[in-house]
Amino acid sequence: MKQFDALTRKKDREPVRYLIVDDSVFARKSLAKMIESFGGQVIGEAGDGCTAITEYTRTKPDIVLMDITMPQMEGIEAVERIVQEHPDARIVMVSSVGYQDNILAALQKGARHFVQKPVKPDALYEIIRYVLNDDGVTVTVGAGQEKSR
Amino acid sequence: MRMDLIQPFIGSLDAVLAEMMKAPAKIVDLTMEVKGYRRKGAAAVVTFRGQIEGRVILDMDPGAAAQVASLLFGKDVAPDEAIIKETVCELANMVIGNAVTQLNDGGFQFKVFPPEVVAQEECAETGKDSEATILCFETASGNVYLNIVMKYLQRRSRERSAVPVA
Numbered sequence: 001m002k003q004f005d006a007l008t009r010k011k012d013r014e015p016v017r018y019l020i021v022d023d024s025v026f027a028r029k030s031l032a033k034m035i036e037s038f039g040g041q042v043i044g045e046a047g048d049g050c051t052a053i054t055e056y057t058r059t060k061p062d063i064v065l066m067d068i069t070m071p072q073m074e075g076i077e078a079v080e081r082i083v084q085e086h087p088d089a090r091i092v093m094v095s096s097v098g099y100q101d102n103i104l105a106a107l108q109k110g111a112r113h114f115v116q117k118p119v120k121p122d123a124l125y126e127i128i129r130y131v132l133n134d135d136g137v138t139v140t141v142g143a144g145q146e147k148s149r
Numbered sequence: 150m151r152m153d154l155i156q157p158f159i160g161s162l163d164a165v166l167a168e169m170m171k172a173p174a175k176i177v178d179l180t181m182e183v184k185g186y187r188r189k190g191a192a193a194v195v196t197f198r199g200q201i202e203g204r205v206i207l208d209m210d211p212g213a214a215a216q217v218a219s220l221l222f223g224k225d226v227a228p229d230e231a232i233i234k235e236t237v238c239e240l241a242n243m244v245i246g247n248a249v250t251q252l253n254d255g256g257f258q259f260k261v262f263p264p265e266v267v268a269q270e271e272c273a274e275t276g277k278d279s280e281a282t283i284l285c286f287e288t289a290s291g292n293v294y295l296n297i298v299m300k301y302l303q304r305r306s307r308e309r310s311a312v313p314v315a
Contacts, residue, residue: 001223026235030221069263096246099253117243118168
């Protein structure tokens with residue numbers, strides 16, 4: 001897989017910490033592989049919205065990648081609950097179901113962006129960079145600098 | 150069955166297979182059936198409820214599923230049963246999710262449920278008023294089948310709100 005310039009946290013230059021929420025183990029593995037190519041660290045995974053809420057509180061990730069259609073509690077409800085408790089939470093919806101009403105609902109509940117499956121690594125990287133840079137969370141470390149870290 | 154309901158699934162499967170398998174796929178067969186459906190390989194079903202109700206089964210030859218799994222993981226994957234089932238579920242999620250997105254944006258409103266593995270060899274008959282449309286896509290690694298059963302219950306919101314011409 002293509003390697004991207006690493007995204008690191010501005011405050012300590014450590015890798016960006018991700019929470020992946022998807023009911024498909026396969027999708028989680030695929031996203032984890034992309035995150036690895038972005039120089040990030042997966043600090044938690046969840047297979048439904050309820051677990052996502054507890055995992056968010058436990059791990060305090062820099063960013064969450066959240067599926068929409070999941071058993072028990074769907075992604076949009078999980079976004080609402082997480083953002084109620086943690087207003088600065090950065091959540092990017094990653095779903096194959098991307099109709100306007102769904103995207104709008106997710107954004108209204110506090111999601112920052114939306115990526116449609118199948119996920120293209122370049123598109124996800126740009127969106128994550130945009131969301132994190134917008135809050136001044138990250139700096140991008142060039143490939144050469146990353147090797148010497 | 151209305152073709153405007155089927156077309157998004159054809160387009161979506163075509164696009165997702167091209168993206169996931171990095172090679173073109175072509176439709177080699179289209180049949181309509183009311184009898185029970187016999188599973189061809191590894192299959193997952195997605196159901197939906199709302200203005201359109203029904204289900205779509207994505208059914209893949211194990212070789213095709215293994216190729217998608219390998220491409221997703223970025224390395225050759227042993228085609229064991231668990232990985233193949235996971236692959237089919239995720240692919241079903243993408244194909245059907247993308248199609249549902251087009252239908253919803255076209256004014257049809259319904260809810261989609263997460264994919265489930267189809268374990269039984271044979272599915273129940275579809276019933277008198279809803280025959281199944283079965284599409285067979287050929288890929289270099291094996292065939293991929295879409296079995297679509299949909300019942301259209303209401304007019305689209307756009308049509309409902311249209312002002313009748315006197």
